Amino acid sequence: MRTIERLRSNSLLSAEISKLESRLWRQCRRDDVKTVLVTSAVRGEGKSTTISYLATAMGLFPGRKILAMDFDLRVPSLNREFEVDIEHGIEEVLAGKIELKAAIVRTTLAGLDIVVPSTKGDPELLHQTEPLRRCFSYAREHYDLVLIDTPAVIPVADATAVMPFADGVVLVAMAGKTTEPYLRRALTICDGLDARVLGLVVSNVHEAAPEYLIGDGNYYYE
Ligand SMILES: Nc1ncnc2c1ncn2[C@@H]1O[C@H](COP(=O)(O)OP(=O)(O)O)[C@@H](O)[C@H]1O
Numbered sequence: 001m002r003t004i005e006r007l008r009s010n011s012l013l014s015a016e017i018s019k020l021e022s023r024l025w026r027q028c029r030r031d032d033v034k035t036v037l038v039t040s041a042v043r044g045e046g047k048s049t050t051i052s053y054l055a056t057a058m059g060l061f062p063g064r065k066i067l068a069m070d071f072d073l074r075v076p077s078l079n080r081e082f083e084v085d086i087e088h089g090i091e092e093v094l095a096g097k098i099e100l101k102a103a104i105v106r107t108t109l110a111g112l113d114i115v116v117p118s119t120k121g122d123p124e125l126l127h128q129t130e131p132l133r134r135c136f137s138y139a140r141e142h143y144d145l146v147l148i149d150t151p152a153v154i155p156v157a158d159a160t161a162v163m164p165f166a167d168g169v170v171l172v173a174m175a176g177k178t179t180e181p182y183l184r185r186a187l188t189i190c191d192g193l194d195a196r197v198l199g200l201v202v203s204n205v206h207e208a209a210p211e212y213l214i215g216d217g218n219y220y221y222e
């Protein structure tokens, strides 16, 4: 598993992810948040990377039940991170052909399951509300925390179609890349849907903005 190997070999990264994981976990328990949608303003800001690390860090706790769902049908990436064999993809769940349970795949971590697309899928599937509603209902009932990967909110409407089903939203911004107007626009889009924005993860802090670094890692969660 590539993510866990990177965490084990990089103590600074591991420490930042651990801080991020514990803050998000405590916040979700306190506020009764179970389904967390992760998105960003534009593409390539570190959403999938952040989810992979967070899901891995959370899944290392054997008592927890964590589900990571990859709803990015345009650029699926969690399947690559967790190197699992996929029999049924999330696109079949979204098309109403199968229930979520049939598409859930176990990872090598006791506490972590994932659901991913088996191939690039039609993003229009995210606009069919009944399969989404059933999917979230099952996930909420069977897991302690569900992390949801989605495309960016400014260029496409995929994440905004899913947002009303999630309890909270975490935004990811990349230091040195995400501009303030784009981040504000992303927040406005979330506000327009009455989404509960739980926090902002800033990735790439170590490379692009070391003056903001708390500790020495690559993430900063505010
Ligand atoms: N914290 C980080 N520090 C440095 N580079 C990062 C970080 N997170 C992601 N990246 C790099 O940025 C690129 C996009 O990351 P990815 O997670 O796929 O973004 P997204 O899912 O938002 O499109 C990848 O090449 C990834 O390796």
Ligand SMILES: [Mg+2]
Binding pocket: 047, 048, 049, 072, 075, 077, 149
């Ligand atoms: Mg991604």
